[in-house]
């Protein structure tokens with residue numbers, strides 16, 4: 001049951017009735033196929049703005065380290081900023097349990113067969129949090145570099161996580177996702193000595209796809225580069241106040 | 242991407258619109274799919290028959306109108322046709338092409354009885 005998304009009651013759009021009996025009529029539609037998602041995303045965005053909340057949508061391929069990044073960040077910063085985390089996965093509540101173990105409120109959304117979060121799920125998901133007493137809402141999307149790019153959740157920006165075990169050409173292979181991100185985090189830097197991954201090539205590919213993106217290289221494991229990410233986060237929160 | 246979801250929303254919107262207009266059957270639906278939208282027309286066509294079964298669109302024809310991608314160079318200003326893998330201006334090599342057209346994903350019109 002909800003007011004904003006109209007999933008309980010149906011919103012009838014204004015329309016003209018044409019000659020009801022005339023066969024073979026053409027009806028002009030002109031409706032965007034993502035319009036419903038975009039409408040709900042706008043509702044979410046307005047709600048987050050009301051509370052001055054910074055909202056990040058974390059996207060990546062499976063296993064690049066989104067949950068680890070969140071756990072590490074929450075352990076480091078939750079005495080300084082008030083966080084909540086929405087976890088999106090097809091199955092299991094594992095990630096929400098990992099977040100809850102840090103003491104930060106977490107809610108798991110299971111998408112089942114769905115390969116991305118949409119604005120409707122997020123709108124209901126945040127009902128589990130006290131938005132008035134938060135600074136940052138972190139949304140971990142389903143691990144998938146394709147369609148989460150097309151679904152606005154109402155976030156301030158997308159943060160793409162790319163781990164160096166995936167190879168440096170991911171930005172070229174999944175340009176829509178890397179174009180949509182304002183910040184790209186290159187994770188698992190500690191593994192660099194064991195791999196052939198070339199950082200400079202990866203940076204260059206990212207620049208081709210998205211010259212505006214900010215890039216931060218770090219390792220959740222060793223802690224290298226984490227302070228740069230924390231400072232970026234602090235700056236974004238400060239902009240909201 | 243998720244062409245199945247996209248195809249379902251084509252069917253949902255078309256059914257709703259047809260009903261609002263007193264239609265009892267949709268004989269064709271025309272959609273516009275931009276080259277930069279990330280949606281593959283073939284995959285939508287593939288899903289369409291299954292998604293339209295048992296709806297007002299059962300047996301309807303799906304017409305896909307492709308819209309080419311159009312970009313503008315931020316440096317030299319040249320407009321050029323682009324796809325999702327065009328990163329640099331074909332003339333001067335500048336990056337960060339502005340997208341003018343091609344991200345469309347729309348239902349254009351329906352034929353109803």
Ligand SMILES: Nc1nc2c(ncn2[C@@H]2O[C@H](COP(=O)(O)OP(=O)(O)OP(=O)(O)O)[C@@H](O)[C@H]2O)c(=O)[nH]1
Pocket residue numbers: 060061062063064065066067068069095142143187188189190191218219220221222
């Ligand atoms: N060596 C190394 N391993 C890491 C690092 N960050 C994460 N990992 C490991 O990578 C694996 C996947 O990490 P997760 O945080 O679960 O990845 P995820 O992106 O949340 O995965 P999904 O939610 O399933 O898409 C785990 O075994 C982590 O311990 C890192 O900086 N260095």
Ligand SMILES: [Mg+2]
Pocket residue numbers: 066067068095140
């Ligand atoms: Mg995870």
Ligand SMILES: [Zn+2]
Pocket residue numbers: 001002003005007008
């Ligand atoms: Zn509801």
Ligand SMILES: [Zn+2]
Pocket residue numbers: 001002005006007008120124
């Ligand atoms: Zn709802």
Ligand SMILES: [Zn+2]
Pocket residue numbers: 114115116147148242243
């Ligand atoms: Zn999807």
Ligand SMILES: [Zn+2]
Pocket residue numbers: 314315316317318319330331332333334335
């Ligand atoms: Zn140019």
